[in-house]
Every structure is written in C-alpha cells, then in structure tokens.
Amino acid sequence: MAGGPSKEMLAEIASRPGRDTLISSAVKYVFIALSLGFLAALLFAPLATVFITALSKGWEMYFESFKDEDTLAAIKLTLTVAAIVVPTNTIFGIAAAWAIAKFEFRGKSFLITLIDLPIAVSPVISGLVYVLLFGAQGWFGLWLQERDISIIFAVPGIVLATMFVTFPYVARELIPLMQQLGNDEEEAAITLGAGGLMTFFHVTLPKIRWGLVYGVILCNARAMGEFGAVSVVSGHVRGLTTTMPLHVEILYNEYNFVGAFAVASLLTLLAVLTLIIKSLVEMKRK
Amino acid sequence: MSFRQPSILPGFGLTLGFSTFFLSAIVLVPLAALVMKTATMGWSDFIRVVTDARALASYRLSFGASMLAATLNSVFGFIIAWTLVRYEFPGRKLIDSLIDMPFALPTAVSGIALTAVFAENGWIGQYLAPLGIKVAYTWIGVVVALTLIGLPFVVRSVQPAIAEVQRDLEDAAETLGAGRFTIFRRIVLPTVFPALATGFTLAFARAVGEYGSVIFIAGNLPMRTEITPLLIVIKLEQFDYKGAAALGFIMLTMSFVMLLSINLLQAWSRRRMVAAGR
Numbered sequence: 001m002a003g004g005p006s007k008e009m010l011a012e013i014a015s016r017p018g019r020d021t022l023i024s025s026a027v028k029y030v031f032i033a034l035s036l037g038f039l040a041a042l043l044f045a046p047l048a049t050v051f052i053t054a055l056s057k058g059w060e061m062y063f064e065s066f067k068d069e070d071t072l073a074a075i076k077l078t079l080t081v082a083a084i085v086v087p088t089n090t091i092f093g094i095a096a097a098w099a100i101a102k103f104e105f106r107g108k109s110f111l112i113t114l115i116d117l118p119i120a121v122s123p124v125i126s127g128l129v130y131v132l133l134f135g136a137q138g139w140f141g142l143w144l145q146e147r148d149i150s151i152i153f154a155v156p157g158i159v160l161a162t163m164f165v166t167f168p169y170v171a172r173e174l175i176p177l178m179q180q181l182g183n184d185e186e187e188a189a190i191t192l193g194a195g196g197l198m199t200f201f202h203v204t205l206p207k208i209r210w211g212l213v214y215g216v217i218l219c220n221a222r223a224m225g226e227f228g229a230v231s232v233v234s235g236h237v238r239g240l241t242t243t244m245p246l247h248v249e250i251l252y253n254e255y256n257f258v259g260a261f262a263v264a265s266l267l268t269l270l271a272v273l274t275l276i277i278k279s280l281v282e283m284k285r286k
Numbered sequence: 287m288s289f290r291q292p293s294i295l296p297g298f299g300l301t302l303g304f305s306t307f308f309l310s311a312i313v314l315v316p317l318a319a320l321v322m323k324t325a326t327m328g329w330s331d332f333i334r335v336v337t338d339a340r341a342l343a344s345y346r347l348s349f350g351a352s353m354l355a356a357t358l359n360s361v362f363g364f365i366i367a368w369t370l371v372r373y374e375f376p377g378r379k380l381i382d383s384l385i386d387m388p389f390a391l392p393t394a395v396s397g398i399a400l401t402a403v404f405a406e407n408g409w410i411g412q413y414l415a416p417l418g419i420k421v422a423y424t425w426i427g428v429v430v431a432l433t434l435i436g437l438p439f440v441v442r443s444v445q446p447a448i449a450e451v452q453r454d455l456e457d458a459a460e461t462l463g464a465g466r467f468t469i470f471r472r473i474v475l476p477t478v479f480p481a482l483a484t485g486f487t488l489a490f491a492r493a494v495g496e497y498g499s500v501i502f503i504a505g506n507l508p509m510r511t512e513i514t515p516l517l518i519v520i521k522l523e524q525f526d527y528k529g530a531a532a533l534g535f536i537m538l539t540m541s542f543v544m545l546l547s548i549n550l551l552q553a554w555s556r557r558r559m560v561a562a563g564r
Binding site for chain 2: 106274
C-alpha cells in the first residue's frame, strides 16, 4: 500500500452510511472502556501509588528520605554503575551494528540471536552465572581469594551483572536502522578517499544519531533499574553494595514505606523521562 | 563460498572481532560456566534436584502463572492495540506512549506499587477482599505482576499488524453480508494472528524469568507461591551452587526454546506479509 489512501478518501470512507451504526459505536466505546480500565488497574493506579505514598507524610519527609546516608550511597552506586556500563555497551552496540549491518557474512543471523540472548534469559540467571565464575566456590573463586580480589558481593560483580542484562539494547536499536539505511553513502565516502573513522563520524553517525540516542537511553534505564541480576551478586551490604532498586527493597522490608517509595519515585521519574525522550526521538525520525 | 562477501567498507575485522570477543566475555563464557557446573553433578543428582517436590511446585507456578498472564495479555493487548490503532479519542497519544512504561519501569518499583494497590487495604484490594478474592500474597498476585510486565510485548507486536488489516476488505465483506464476528474471524484474525502469537511468546518468555516484580507481591511461601527464579536465589543463599546451577540450567534451556520459537514465529509473520504483497 504505497502512500496509502488520501485524507479525503479516508474521510469519505468514514462518512459512508452504515459506518457509524449503533453497534459499531457501541463496540468502539466498549473497547476504549476495557482498554482504559485494564490500564488504570494495572498501570495508572500503581504509578500514582508510588508518588502518593512517597508524599503521604508531606514534602518535608519526602526530601528528608534523601538525606539518609545509605540512600545517598545507593544513588551514587547506581550512577557509578551506569557510568561504566552504558558507555561500554554503547561502544559494543556500535561495533556490532557496523559489522552486522554493513557486511554480509556467514553465521550472521546466529550472531544476532546470540546478542539477543540476555533478553530471553532470566535476570536471576544473569547474576547466577557470575557467582558460579567468581563466587567463593566458583571456578575462579580460590584464585581471586588468594589475590584478595572480590568481585561477587562487591561493585565489580554488580557492574558485570548489569552489563550482561543491558548488553543487547544499543545493538538491537542500531542493527535494523543501519540495515534499512543501506551502504551507498558510506561506499561513496570511502571511494572519495575518506577514512573509516571519518566516514563513520561524518556519514553514518548523523543518520543514526536518534536511534543511537534512544538505544543509549533505554540501556541506561535498564541499567539503573536492574534488580534481579544485581540482587544475586550484590550481597546486600547496606551503603556499600546496594543500588537504588535494592535499597528500595531494604527500606520496604523494614516497613519504611515513605523512604522506599521516595527512592522508587526517583526511579519512576527516570522511566517517565526515558519515555519522553523516546517520544521525542520518534517525532524527530518522522 | 567465502566467509564474507567482498565490500569496500573498512572495519569488518575490527568491529566483528571486538563484538564477538565482548559477547563471549560477558555472555557466552559465563553461560558456559553454568552449563559446566551442571555437568559436574552426576546424572542422578541432577534429576533429584530438578524433580524435587519444591522445584516441581515452583515450575507449576512459574509456567502456569506465565501462561495465564500471557493469555490475559493476548486478549487485553489485542483490545488495547485495536483501540489505539482504530479509534480516535482524547489522550490516545499519551496512552500509546505509556504502554512502554512496564518496560522502562524498574521491576522492584512495579513490584512494591502493585502490592500496595492490591493488598487488602489497597485501592483495588479493598474492593476485592469482601468478595473473597485475595490478590496480594497469593498466586493471583503473581499473575497480576506478570501481566503488567508482559503487556508492552503483546501491544507492540500486534499494533503494526492491525494497521496492516485492509479496511476495504472489511468493507467489502460487510457489503456482501458478513457479520462482525465473521469479519473478525475471516479477515482480521488471519492477518493479526502471527503477530499475536509472537507477542504471546515474548510475554510468556519474559514472565517465566521475571523476578523483581513478583517477589514483593507473591508472599513467597514454599510449595505455594514460590517462583523458580526465587528458588534459585534461595539455593544460592544457602551456598548450594550446584542446586542453583541445575535449576538455572532448566530455565536456560527453556529460554533457548522460547528464543527459537520467537525467531520461527517472526519469520512466519514476515513470510505472510510478503505473501500478501505488502
């Protein structure tokens, strides 16, 4: 359907007799009501709860929750982990997308499946594999212990587990985009004598930048919000190895609901921001 | 046939080498460690651990609740996708962008928020409690959490397929006297079905492995409301690495099967699109 029917035609179809029968408008309102009802119960109510509970004892108590030392440490750790994981996975994503989208080689679809693997694997498994490698009874456990290096129940383990979980996001965003854009412009640039890096920065990057922005933002949101994988490797040492989502769990289990939902509200705002950027990126693409 | 087709573009060796190295270091080698750890157990030990009564109960809950959640998602996901594609109403754009919320929202946050809403004194829980329906701390709570988590997968798979349904065909069928149900069954469903199946499988795969949002609302009673990922965590906390690895191996195998089915389903829906000349 190249181009699709024109606006006038759609308007004409919409105004045809029989289109707006009693039944069809009834179906329409039932569908809208079902959709909104389902989303209200499952999505809107929980989102509202986060902010209402966080603010249930007033703004002062809300801001007071962020003065807690352990909360601040959790925020700092989350930012540190994201600052390591997101750039690394971005570089991987760009490299993988370049190799996969620009060249034809054998085993390509298998490689794509492997890249997607972390999305299909349970977050608990993502943490478990690193415990099996680096934990006290793991493959390298003894070797690490002799050298006094701790990975599990320490920050490196959290970084690795987060990297595993958020590994595919940038690549998944870029591969289809770069495949769709084709190679013509890059080939022209190379033929005219541009180097590889110059071609990438001046020809490819401007074309893919909005897709890249979205991939990075999504990777960041998942990195900051990861719970299962990080929970397995963290050891939950308060103020030392608890990221924001883990800190939410600790506060919640201590019945400190204002504190738990206050930290949760920051994470919710992060998710909202991610979606806003996504919408902006989609608008830019059109 | 050579390994790759010639191209004048540079950087093939560098980018492919770097990405396969990084992929191996972060993903493949650790996953291999899991498989190898499982292999160090004897066959009989392995069978004993993975068919233990508590493990079997956890599979029943994990797979049963995920199946139910993915089914709910297919029904409501279709309704929501249809509403978003076909109907114009105030706030449609906003709702459309909020569909991705469960995907962007950290699972721990959705877990505590759903528990608060569905607890006996919660906004929705208080109306269900007099009816004798307990959601939080029961298997129903697990289904609710998994439904929220899987919703974007179904809606986002089905939306483009619904946009592809040819309205002139629907009109033609109507002119020829077909009823609404016939039109749905004969024209809409065949176009949308592959996408719906893909969405169902994606939602199911995600639900089976889900941990964060479930553990808050489930109550985590052994044999009753304990999901398999939680059982793995419990085994790890008791330093039973082998037991954890064995259960992890079962889940990993499931993930591979799911991933394979998703790829096949996607290939199927692509073929159907091409066959229809679109």
